[in-house]
Amino acid sequence: MNFSSRLLENAVNEFSKLPGIGQKTALRLVLHLLNQQADDVNRFSESILKLKKEIQYCKICGNISDADTCSVCQAPKRDKSLICLVEDTRDVMAIENTNQYNGVYHVLGGLISPMDGIGPSQLNIGALVDRVREGTVQEVILALSATMEGDTTIFYIYKKLKDFPIKVSTIARGIAFGGEIEYADEITLARSIATRVPYGV
């Protein structure tokens, strides 16, 4: 692109480093911000700086938090014997939005992915094993994505946990509600038959 200004080019380059944002979209975003009041631009810029500077990770579960312990781990009503293992804070938000889960979480911070150079040591796995060893936990639900990386991570963590006297489960895979059987992929369909549940449960 043929920028009339170095400052503009620089801002567009920074924005186009964001995932899913190409140069044209970056330019649109930057010009939009440029048209806003100085106060609004400051507030935008501050919000991300402040987040980066002040954010904490819950010392128990590793989730993003404003304090050193997150609101879920602090809540007395949550069942501390049930841990749901998730990849990141987006998964926590998705599960919280269902309003159906009353246990606590453990946030891995990623998945094992040799292609991206992410090994088990970079993930929040040691802390999970420590929580289980401590004795309160009765079940760990492995709620990771059904991808190659997710399956590898599940397998690795299962090996770490299998000698403790706890239940280790994974979330059910199957046809989504509203999903049509004829369009389901073979693996999902086969698995949904193999793991069928009694009617009415």
Add this chain to the structure above:
Amino acid sequence: MNFSSRLLENAVNEFSKLPGIGQKTALRLVLHLLNQQADDVNRFSESILKLKKEIQYCKICGNISDADTCSVCQAPKRDKSLICLVEDTRDVMAIENTNQYNGVYHVLGGLISPMDGIGPSQLNIGALVDRVREGTVQEVILALSATMEGDTTIFYIYKKLKDFPIKVSTIARGIAFGGEIEYADEITLARSIATRVPYGV
């Protein structure tokens, strides 16, 4: 959405004010930035603050510029008698990318749009009339979008310019290169026949 952190929520809200960015995308962008090094986040944040603080608008054509006169208006080789009127800096960039235009520009900074409360007085129209009155200009090309707002603006500016001894033209409307006639809308197709050009021109 059910945020585990006020800081995160705040940053996501700021990002979702950007055009075309919903809450889910905003969350993805913010979490991506949170995973970057502090230096990178600072650089991102600085780039937009610095742009807002230091950017200038060319005192001749109104385009975004690092100095008080933009590089196009400064270039001795550009034909100062030919002005191409555009809506914003993106249009300047698009036309510059063609490498076919040797005149200068005039950037309006928007289109007349009563629905959005934008009247002629908020646009860079007075400066255009002053440039024309000054005497060097021989032709103004109205290169505005073929929308309701674009047409209104073209009509308004044409009235302002029609008493000066200059040519006022608009860019050609027609079937794009690679465009198929059967899929063209009726107005474009009718107009492309009415304004047909001799073969070989």
